[in-house]
Amino acid sequence: MAILTLSPGNALYYEHTAPVREGAPTFVFVNALTGNTGAWEGVVAPALREQGFGTLSYNFRGQDASPFTDDVALTPDLIIDDLRALLAHIAPARAILVGLSIGGLFAAHAILRGAKADGLVLLNTLRKIGPRIAWVNDALPHLVSRGGVRLFLDAMFPLLVNEEFSAKARDGFLSDDPYEPIDPNHGHMNLMAHSTAADWDVPYEKLTLPIHCITGLQDRVFLDRTDVDTLFARLPDATREDWDDTGHLIPQERPEKLAAALAAFGERLA
Numbered sequence: 001m002a003i004l005t006l007s008p009g010n011a012l013y014y015e016h017t018a019p020v021r022e023g024a025p026t027f028v029f030v031n032a033l034t035g036n037t038g039a040w041e042g043v044v045a046p047a048l049r050e051q052g053f054g055t056l057s058y059n060f061r062g063q064d065a066s067p068f069t070d071d072v073a074l075t076p077d078l079i080i081d082d083l084r085a086l087l088a089h090i091a092p093a094r095a096i097l098v099g100l101s102i103g104g105l106f107a108a109h110a111i112l113r114g115a116k117a118d119g120l121v122l123l124n125t126l127r128k129i130g131p132r133i134a135w136v137n138d139a140l141p142h143l144v145s146r147g148g149v150r151l152f153l154d155a156m157f158p159l160l161v162n163e164e165f166s167a168k169a170r171d172g173f174l175s176d177d178p179y180e181p182i183d184p185n186h187g188h189m190n191l192m193a194h195s196t197a198a199d200w201d202v203p204y205e206k207l208t209l210p211i212h213c214i215t216g217l218q219d220r221v222f223l224d225r226t227d228v229d230t231l232f233a234r235l236p237d238a239t240r241e242d243w244d245d246t247g248h249l250i251p252q253e254r255p256e257k258l259a260a261a262l263a264a265f266g267e268r269l270a
Helices: 044-050 076-090 102-112 131-160 163-172 187-195 225-232 255-269
Strands: 002-007 010-017 026-030 054-058 095-100 119-123 211-216 238-243
Touching: 002 076, 010 076, 026 044, 026 102, 044 054, 044 255, 054 076, 076 102, 076 187, 095 102, 095 255, 102 119, 119 255, 131 163, 131 187, 211 225, 211 255, 238 255
Parallel strands: 026 054, 026 095, 095 119, 119 211, 211 238
Antiparallel strands: 002 010, 010 054
């Protein structure tokens, strides 16, 4: 556990373990918008470390233990540049960036802006922003500003995850407690308010490093199979898995399966 100070009042919380096998890569985990290191550190990262791989998980500014000052707008460009700064600071051995949802977009843009990486894994990232997804993206800050993240999850969670996972999680949702608006100065609110500026028009043809894409077919919010097929075909050096037992939140829904898939990709690169 460590902190990279970017400027007074601005820093990134991270957890880094170097690989213990010669030539083994380091998996660098890039969160979703309201995620945190716990999504990776529960099962996925420990399983990879047991096999000798390195791991690096961190939180964006505005997420847990990564502070920001009131004058900072947590824009996609800032998040991407923060990732580049973290990679430059740590210089992880043979980095493979692993991004969940918009985290994959941030990872791809970081590489296109010069971040050094040996590979890239995109988890439910490939998408185009048509009217449906634009509506969802615009609705998120409205819901959270009125009822907190809990309101958004109560409404959307069963559409995001596989049915088995949602059935097991059901008792933790839809309580009788009143919803409370999120603090307008909270990091999650800042991140969501600026997330609609993200550039999803990625020049995929320029991502010439090895890429592995995993798509959860039970994602009923962001998935458009035709768009995934179209965007995947533009990647010069990519492999792909489509999981029919998984939704959008792959690290939480199928952590053991994800760890195995990442290890296999890492071994191919090693």
